[in-house]
Amino acid sequence: MKICYYNWVDYRDNRGGGVTVYQRNLINNIDSKYNEIYYISSGVYYSLKVKDPFFTRKKNIFRIYNSETIAPAHSSYGSVSQLEGDKTCKVFLDIIAACKGFDIIHFNNIEGIPVSVFQAIKKAYPQTKIILSIHNYYPFCSQVNLWHDESVNCKDYRDGRSCIICVRPYQSESFIKKDLFLYQFLKDLKVREGSFLFCKIYQYCFKVNDLRHKILPIINKIIHSKNIIKDKKSVSLINTEPKIEYFKNRREFFVSTINEYVDTVICVSKRVKEICIKFGIYRDKCKVLYIGTEQYKFFEKQSFPIRKKSEDVFTICYLGYMRRDKGFEFLLYALKHIDDSISKKIKLVVAAKRVDHLLDDLMRTSRKFHSLKYYDGYNHDSLNVILENVDLGIIPPLWEDNLPQVAIEIHSRKIPLLTSNTGGASELHNSNNNFVFKSGDIWDFKDKLEDLVKNGIDYEDYFSNILSPISMKIHIQELFQVYRSNN
Numbered sequence: 001m002k003i004c005y006y007n008w009v010d011y012r013d014n015r016g017g018g019v020t021v022y023q024r025n026l027i028n029n030i031d032s033k034y035n036e037i038y039y040i041s042s043g044v045y046y047s048l049k050v051k052d053p054f055f056t057r058k059k060n061i062f063r064i065y066n067s068e069t070i071a072p073a074h075s076s077y078g079s080v081s082q083l084e085g086d087k088t089c090k091v092f093l094d095i096i097a098a099c100k101g102f103d104i105i106h107f108n109n110i111e112g113i114p115v116s117v118f119q120a121i122k123k124a125y126p127q128t129k130i131i132l133s134i135h136n137y138y139p140f141c142s143q144v145n146l147w148h149d150e151s152v153n154c155k156d157y158r159d160g161r162s163c164i165i166c167v168r169p170y171q172s173e174s175f176i177k178k179d180l181f182l183y184q185f186l187k188d189l190k191v192r193e194g195s196f197l198f199c200k201i202y203q204y205c206f207k208v209n210d211l212r213h214k215i216l217p218i219i220n221k222i223i224h225s226k227n228i229i230k231d232k233k234s235v236s237l238i239n240t241e242p243k244i245e246y247f248k249n250r251r252e253f254f255v256s257t258i259n260e261y262v263d264t265v266i267c268v269s270k271r272v273k274e275i276c277i278k279f280g281i282y283r284d285k286c287k288v289l290y291i292g293t294e295q296y297k298f299f300e301k302q303s304f305p306i307r308k309k310s311e312d313v314f315t316i317c318y319l320g321y322m323r324r325d326k327g328f329e330f331l332l333y334a335l336k337h338i339d340d341s342i343s344k345k346i347k348l349v350v351a352a353k354r355v356d357h358l359l360d361d362l363m364r365t366s367r368k369f370h371s372l373k374y375y376d377g378y379n380h381d382s383l384n385v386i387l388e389n390v391d392l393g394i395i396p397p398l399w400e401d402n403l404p405q406v407a408i409e410i411h412s413r414k415i416p417l418l419t420s421n422t423g424g425a426s427e428l429h430n431s432n433n434n435f436v437f438k439s440g441d442i443w444d445f446k447d448k449l450e451d452l453v454k455n456g457i458d459y460e461d462y463f464s465n466i467l468s469p470i471s472m473k474i475h476i477q478e479l480f481q482v483y484r485s486n487n
Contacts, residue, residue: 001483003030004038004102008071008112010061011039014193018405019135022291023108026479029292029472038099040064042088043071043112045184046177053091062095064088064113071112073144075176077167078246082142083253085114092117093124104483106131111138115254118261131482132258133266135402139254140279142247143167147325147399153422153439160247255280264482269403269424287482290467291403292475295412298384299469302414305391305459313370314453317349317390317415319378319406322358327396327420327439332358334396334442335365342450343368351375351386380409387413392452395419398440403427412469416462418448430465434458 009016011023027037042064047054053066068085070076092113096102105121105128118130136144141154142163148154149166157163182205191198258265258281265285267273273286322328338346347370350362354376366372378386393410394417401423411417411428419425422439429435434452437444470478 001034001104001480002036002038002099002102003104003106003483004040004096004099006040006042006105006107006113007109008041008043010041010063013041015044019108021405022135022293025292025294025472026476029476036060038062038102040092040095041112042067042092043069043075044180046181048178048181053088055091055095057095057098060099064091064095067112069112069114070173070176070180073111073138073142074167076173077142078163079173080246081114083114083250084116086116088114089117089120093120096121096125096128101125102128104129104131106133106483108133108135109138111144115139115257118257122261129263129483130261131264131266132262133268134272134276135268137275137400137402139258139281140251140275142250145325145399146275150324153399157247157251160244160249160251163247164244251279259285264485266479266482269427271400271424271427272402275400289475289478289482290470291408292470292472293408293412294380294472295409296469296471299412299414302412304414304463305416305457312345313347314345314392315347315349315390316392316394316418316449317351317387317410318394318396319351319386319410320404322352322355325397325399326401327398328352328358330398330440330442330445331394331396332361332365334445335369337442337446338368339450340368342453344370345453346370348372349375349386349390351378351382353377383409384413387415390415391457392449393417395425396437396439396445397423397425399423401425408469411466414463416457416459418445418452428467429462430467432462432465435462 005011005023005027007016007019007023009020011020011027013020027039030037038060040062045063045065045067047065051066053064053068056063056065068081068088069079070081073082076082102125107130110132121128121130137146138144140146141157143154143166146154148162154162154166186198186201187193191201262285264287265276265281266289267276267286268289268291270288273288276286277283318328318331320326320328324330335343335348348366350372351374359374362372362374375382375386387410390410393407393415395404395407395410397404397420399422403424407417407419407425407428416435417425417429418435418437419429420439421431421436426436434448437448
């Protein structure tokens with residue numbers, strides 16, 4: 001079977017979060033004896049010499065340069081290029097032709113490519129099956145996360161009116177393309193990302209680029225005001241005058257295109273399926289398929305935990321980002337309200353890239369607790385050390401987090417999870433009422449956590465009804481059943 005995968009970044013890249021990790025695991029575990037695997041990425045590669053889109057190839061890995069749709073999504077917020085882009089679609093078809101067609105094209109994202117590519121593929125290659133996995137809500141939300149104005153879960157976009165004040169423009173398309181060119185240029189030169197040299201070159205060029213794009217509009221304005229040059233194009237910012245109709249039509253266009261041209265929509269949790277159907281994706285196109293994980297091996301090896309006595313110290317852990325949508329700020333606020341008699345028994349473990357003012361708040365809050373162990377981020381190699389002796393993982397998202405990778409990582413080590421009722425994380429313990437709190441409700445969180453600390457965790461109750469982590473082997477078998485199905 002000839003299978004082509006798409007995501008906006010290369011699966012070997014450090015960008016793209018959990019989707020990139022999943023895509024990498026998928027490709028590394030598919031049996032290459034019986035399958036030809038190809039990969040396309042787009043939206044982050046730009047040339048200073050050539051303007052029109054083109055592709056490059058290294059073995060079976062393709063890059064589309066100069067895509068009309070910039071990735072990730074916020075870089076082209078409010079742009080019609082997310083809907084249509086004939087030149088980019090043509091290049092995508094050229095790649096298919098160069099490979100003499102595919103049996104399956106599986107999109108793990110649509111960022112970086114016009115959604116009209118689905119129509120272009122089906123018209124040129126009607127026998128090719130198109131699969132779309134919903135790892136975020138980009139088809140329904142330009143911001144991606146249904147997270148309005150970086151503050152609240154967006155339950156009603158008010159026919160596009162809410163979208164106007166959701167994401168603020170921050171740079172021109174020209175600026176962003178140059179920025180992406182520089183980033184990739186340094187990576188292609190093997191300058192290690194995050195190294196001193198990479199950071200210094202990148203910071204210097206960023207400042208020059210930023211200064212240039214701030215000065216140009218001023219110069220143009222002066223020139224125009226003096227009528228020295230007429231019809232000179234000023235630098236236009238993305239989303240300067242967004243139209244309500246655009247955002248309304250955008251969602252409708254994405255949904256109708258997916259319904260007409262995509263064969264199967266893979267939803268990574270039951271909650272994702274509910275949201276897809278709510279926004280108009282046909283029910284019979286949607287299939288729930290929990291993603292596989294390399295972390296499964298720990299679930300196999302790990303023994304079930306022993307019930308603690310009420311006087312024992314109780315360790316809770318937060319993994320991920322210090323972001324509001326992930327629930328970190330909510331967690332900090334909620335921890336302040338834990339009774340002192342309970343908090344002195346709780347050890348805090350936090351592994352998240354530092355945000356200075358939030359880290360300061362965490363340090364202050366931790367004074368009422370037994371202790372705090374803080375890690376400035378984490379990787380898979382450090383997870384076992386971080387999660388050693390942890391009794392409870394905290395997953396408190398405020399947005400409809402599809403199925404957080406961090407939840408799977410903790411769950412795979414047979415550590416119970418206390419989750420918000422938003423998103424798909426609670427499905428890992430089948431929404432066990434003792435381990436679910438109302439999203440954003442500090443008092444419900446407080447009650448649930450204090451009860452678990454005082455009375456201990458009933459492991460038999462918890463683990464008797466969990467969703468076991470899925471190995472990559474089983475996941476690939478289930479995925480190939482979708483590939484071979486007749487729908």
